[in-house]
Amino acid sequence: MDMKRDYYEDIQLLDSKVLWFWFLMLIAALVTLPFVTPKYYIYMANYMAINVIVTVGLNILVGYTGQISLGHAGFFAIGAYFTVLFMTGLHLPFLLALVLAALVAAFFGFILGLPALRLEGPYLAIATLGFGMAITQVIGRWQLFGGRMGLETPSLMFFGLDLATDTQRYFLIIPITFLMTLGARNLMKTRVGRAFIAIRDSDIAAETMGVNLTLYKTLAFAVSAFYTGIAGGLFAFVLGFISPSTFNFILSIYFLAFVIVGGLGSIFGSIMGGVVMTWLMLELDKVQELPYIGELLISFSENWMSVSGLPNVASIIFGLIIILLVVFEPLGLYGFWIRTKIYWKTWPF
Amino acid sequence: MFLQLIISGLSFGSLYALIALAMVIIYKTSEVPNFGQGEMAMISTFVAYSLLVSYNHSYALSFVGAFLFAAALGAFLEFAFLRRAKDPNILSLILITLGFEMVLYGVASWKWGADQRNLPFPVSDFDIINLGPAVISYLNIATLLITLMLMLLLFLFFRYTKVGIAMKATQQNAMAARINGIRTNRILSMTWAMSSIIGAVAGMLLAPIATLDPNLMLDPLLKGFASAVLGGMTTLVGAALGGYILGIIENLFGGYVSLEFKSIVAFGIIVLVLCFKPSGLFARHYVRKV
Numbered sequence: 360m361d362m363k364r365d366y367y368e369d370i371q372l373l374d375s376k377v378l379w380f381w382f383l384m385l386i387a388a389l390v391t392l393p394f395v396t397p398k399y400y401i402y403m404a405n406y407m408a409i410n411v412i413v414t415v416g417l418n419i420l421v422g423y424t425g426q427i428s429l430g431h432a433g434f435f436a437i438g439a440y441f442t443v444l445f446m447t448g449l450h451l452p453f454l455l456a457l458v459l460a461a462l463v464a465a466f467f468g469f470i471l472g473l474p475a476l477r478l479e480g481p482y483l484a485i486a487t488l489g490f491g492m493a494i495t496q497v498i499g500r501w502q503l504f505g506g507r508m509g510l511e512t513p514s515l516m517f518f519g520l521d522l523a524t525d526t527q528r529y530f531l532i533i534p535i536t537f538l539m540t541l542g543a544r545n546l547m548k549t550r551v552g553r554a555f556i557a558i559r560d561s562d563i564a565a566e567t568m569g570v571n572l573t574l575y576k577t578l579a580f581a582v583s584a585f586y587t588g589i590a591g592g593l594f595a596f597v598l599g600f601i602s603p604s605t606f607n608f609i610l611s612i613y614f615l616a617f618v619i620v621g622g623l624g625s626i627f628g629s630i631m632g633g634v635v636m637t638w639l640m641l642e643l644d645k646v647q648e649l650p651y652i653g654e655l656l657i658s659f660s661e662n663w664m665s666v667s668g669l670p671n672v673a674s675i676i677f678g679l680i681i682i683l684l685v686v687f688e689p690l691g692l693y694g695f696w697i698r699t700k701i702y703w704k705t706w707p708f
Numbered sequence: 709m710f711l712q713l714i715i716s717g718l719s720f721g722s723l724y725a726l727i728a729l730a731m732v733i734i735y736k737t738s739e740v741p742n743f744g745q746g747e748m749a750m751i752s753t754f755v756a757y758s759l760l761v762s763y764n765h766s767y768a769l770s771f772v773g774a775f776l777f778a779a780a781l782g783a784f785l786e787f788a789f790l791r792r793a794k795d796p797n798i799l800s801l802i803l804i805t806l807g808f809e810m811v812l813y814g815v816a817s818w819k820w821g822a823d824q825r826n827l828p829f830p831v832s833d834f835d836i837i838n839l840g841p842a843v844i845s846y847l848n849i850a851t852l853l854i855t856l857m858l859m860l861l862l863f864l865f866f867r868y869t870k871v872g873i874a875m876k877a878t879q880q881n882a883m884a885a886r887i888n889g890i891r892t893n894r895i896l897s898m899t900w901a902m903s904s905i906i907g908a909v910a911g912m913l914l915a916p917i918a919t920l921d922p923n924l925m926l927d928p929l930l931k932g933f934a935s936a937v938l939g940g941m942t943t944l945v946g947a948a949l950g951g952y953i954l955g956i957i958e959n960l961f962g963g964y965v966s967l968e969f970k971s972i973v974a975f976g977i978i979v980l981v982l983c984f985k986p987s988g989l990f991a992r993h994y995v996r997k998v
Contacts, residue, residue, distance in 0.1 A: 478986055619803055
């Protein structure tokens with residue numbers, strides 16, 4: 360909110376002592392969370408962290424560089440499958456397998472970025488969509504990847520410890536999420552990040568100013584794919600079992616929805632979007648169990664619609680949220696946050 | 709076998725061409741590719757099914773009822789949501805259409821469930837005629853004829869009727885159209901209604917071949933979209949031709965090379981074509997001026 364007078368002030372993570380205090384509070388809360396909440400919420404927290412990584416990665420591409428990608432489920436799948444394959448087939452340690460799988464995803468992101476140099480708008484959407492679908496289909500048919508039956512993830516051996524419960528995985532996933540989010544935020548403050556933003560605002564003008572479009576556009580795709588690959592690798596361990604049907608087109612749309620709901624072009628927005636939408640996704644799966652609304656919905660279903668299809672209310676609510684947010688608040692949750700903050704700070708003017 | 713593949717390719721190509729036409733009509737006027745196209749068609753097909761099976765109306769009444777529903781749905785969606793978008797950049801508009809898609813999919817799954825049903829159709833898929841070594845079913849013939857008839861009607865509509873010319877004018881320059889007295893908002897709603905009807909026709913022609921469940925249009929939508937992109941999203945003729953080309957190539961690939969990777973080759977071809985001709989095969993490439 361305050362004016363930054365030089366580059367050093369701009370890249371500082373926390374501006375004041377108050378912010379440092381809240382930051383340490385956040386870290387304390389994250390560390391103590393598993394000890395005070397029931398087990399299901401730790402699984403939810405793991406899932407949220409993974410979605411935060413994906414959202415941050417996708418936001419780098421969509422929010423900061425202005426490209427469209429409807430195929431990120433493909434990178435997610437590549438991350439998951441290659442992590443599992445590297446661990447079971449080549450017996451690599453976990454971190455190395457994860458990073459290598461993410462690099463494979465980044466390579467495919469680079470390849471996807473090449474046609475993106477010439478395409479824009481709906482044409483780019485279709486190219487990325489086709490890529491996402493192609494990845495899912497290839498994985499589904501190739502026996503190396505377990506075919507339609509999928510693969511079971513091995514046990515997660517981390518420096519000799521076997522991380523079997525959700526809590527133990529939580530203490531692995533949260534630091535990784537933290538580092539990656541911090542990395543993304545710092546990336547956006549460097550010249551690479553500024554090149555991305557320039558490309559979003561006007562790529563012709565950026566090119567005349569000396570931004571190498573080829574390099575930076577493909578780099579944006581590669582970085583975004585790297586993030587999604589890491590998230591995919593972690594997802595394989597949270598879920599315990601991966602099969603091609605989880606990585607479908609709907610998942611790509613969900614990722615895009617997370618970004619939009621959180622807010623395009625803001626890391627904080629991505630975190631909020633990832634957390635809120637994951638919570639919504641997991642809660643809506645059990646919509647029958649809500650206190651009053653659940654019974655209302657069930658009686659409505661029995662009279663007018665089929666009861667077995669009730670979980671599809673989740674789809675309706677998701678779609679409505681996306682539409683309403685895009686129509687009324689293009690900046691998403693981050694927009695609400697900023698407007699509240701400005702209103703609070705500038706009251707009574 | 710070659711002839712058989714070509715014939716079934718033409719038949720599927722007609723469906724893709726119809727979806728591509730519906731997509732391009734919307735793209736030309738609203739500047740957004742309508743991802744909700746498939747679900748709009750699917751819901752209209754379900755309405756036709758309900759009218760036919762649950763209420764036992766005649767074929768004509770059910771189909772006309774479904775068309776009216778489709779038109780109302782399209783106009784409503786444009787009126788309620790697309791027009792209100794404050795930030796008309798392409799990503800927001802695509803997301804609005806994706807939101808429709810999710811809402812409509814949820815409503816259809818909720819109301820009709822995931823059971824697979826059979827849409828009774830006046831023309832059967834099982835009566836066939838022999839054309840030498842190949843067979844062609846009555847349904848394939850009906851699909852081809854209906855598609856060609858629709859394309860002819862659209863051509864005449866856009867060239868000779870006032871509303872059609874108004875639509876073309878709105879697409880070319882909305883401000884100038886308004887100055888000339890054309891009510892652009894109404895024209896946009898009509899465009900969406902028309903596109904929705906075409907989509908509903910595609911859905912109803914597809915339903916006898918594939919099973920009628922909420923996932924009916926997921927795959928054909930993507931193929932239709934891909935063929936619109938292949939042919940060029942700014943020309944109607946191009947989109948239709950793209951549909952046929954895609955249908956034929958896909959079937960030939962499936963027949964001769966590999967049935968499993970049929971869908972992938974469709975997208976592979978699209979990406980390849982887009983690398984060399986970014987606006988599609990038949991469209992003029994508009995270079996953005998600074």
